Amino acid sequence: MKVKGESGVLIGELSRRTGVNTHQLRYYESQGLLKPGRGGNGYREYADGDVMTVIQIRRLLGAGLSTEEIAYLQPCVTGTGPDLEPCPELMDVLRTRLNGLDEHIDLLVRTRRVLSDYIEATERQVARN
Incomplete structure (x- = not known):
C-alpha cells in the first residue's frame, strides 16, 4: 500500500481511477506510453497526470490507432477528448x-x-x- 505522504499513486489506484486493468497499464508502459517512477520499495509510482494520459490512450485506441501510432502522436495530445496540437x-x-x-x-x-x-x-x- 502507498504510505501517506509518498508522491504518486500505485498501479492499483491508477487502475481504479481509470477503469483500466493493471495488466493493460503494464502493457502501456512496455509500449512507452506510460513512464512511471519507482518508489524506494521498487513499486511503480504514477503521477496524477497519468490518469489523463491513460484516458487519452484509451480514446486514441478507440479511434483505431495502434499503440505505436499513439506513442508517436503522444506529444501532440493535450486534453481528454479529441484535443490535439497541430x-x-x-x-x-x-x-x-x-x-x-x-x-x-x-x-x-x-x-x-x-x-x-x-x-x-x-x-x-x-x-x-
Whole structure:
C-alpha cells in the first residue's frame, strides 16, 4: 500500500481511477506510453497526470490507432477528448489511418455484396427445386 505522504499513486489506484486493468497499464508502459517512477520499495509510482494520459490512450485506441501510432502522436495530445496540437506528423498519421479504414470498409462492402449474391443464388436454386 502507498504510505501517506509518498508522491504518486500505485498501479492499483491508477487502475481504479481509470477503469483500466493493471495488466493493460503494464502493457502501456512496455509500449512507452506510460513512464512511471519507482518508489524506494521498487513499486511503480504514477503521477496524477497519468490518469489523463491513460484516458487519452484509451480514446486514441478507440479511434483505431495502434499503440505505436499513439506513442508517436503522444506529444501532440493535450486534453481528454479529441484535443490535439497541430504537430507536423499528426495529420499524416491520422489521414493514413483514415484512408486505411476507408479501404477496409470498401473491401467489406464488396465482400458483403459477393456473399449476398451467393445467398440469393442458392435461395433461387432452393426455390426451383
